[in-house]
Amino acid sequence: MTIAITGATGNIGGAVARALAAASTPVRLLVRDASRAPDLPGAEVAVASFADAGASRAALEGVDLLLMVSGAEARDRLDQHRTFVAAAADAGVGHVVYTSFVGAAPDATFTLGRDHWATERAIEESGAAHTFLRDSFYLDFVEDLVGEDGVIRGPAGVGAMAAVARADVARVATEVLLHPEEHRDRTYELTGPEAITLAQAAATVSEVRGRAVTYHPESVEEAYASRARWNPEPWQADAWVSTYTAIAEGALAHVSTDVERVTRRRPLSLREVLQAG
Incomplete structure (x- = not known):
């Protein structure tokens, strides 16, 4: 079976590529810049971007199993995804593993969740088997929400999120790629071990980093104004503002056991992610 991975120069795709190489599983790395591709034993490199149908089709020739890490946020990301999915179908890819979003729906409050839902539909309609990894927000990004003044600002109210570590998403993806038939046409909700409010997240960052970090709940109007x-x-x-309003409405509060079910490991907490970073 030939496995291809997109996003191999990024966090999740790179971690999966390294894990497969460590398991002596050859992979094809699809990257936009060959000079940035990781040098891994048993890996070949193909150059393609999601938006380039011809290059993508050529890069995916002979591929049986594809990890499609969602593209960088962009106004036309959904168009890029659809172009790439069509190229994968033309190339005969039989199974697509896609990193989606836990709130994916046509009317998701988090606006980018709508693009993920539409990408899932495109994959299903392509005729390929699928495994959808619906990731929650990443615990790794929590600290990035802290402003220079030590304050997390956003209209999240007292809502909670069951954010997940990127390392856990990569571990799930690796297991799926190593044992694809066990995960064929399945959808997994990938969350951390608990749902936390932004006030609790701020307190954890403050304790681990030894600096004062707090959370200030904004109104929606204040959020747009502060980001202008x-x-x-x-x-x-x-997208920025709806990150917080999705938390406020409780759309991200559900804690799933799918990470542990697939990897047989308890998912990492925010404290553990911070301590490892």
């Missing part, structure tokens, strides 16, 4: 200084495009501003 970066002059984001409307779609980007909506």
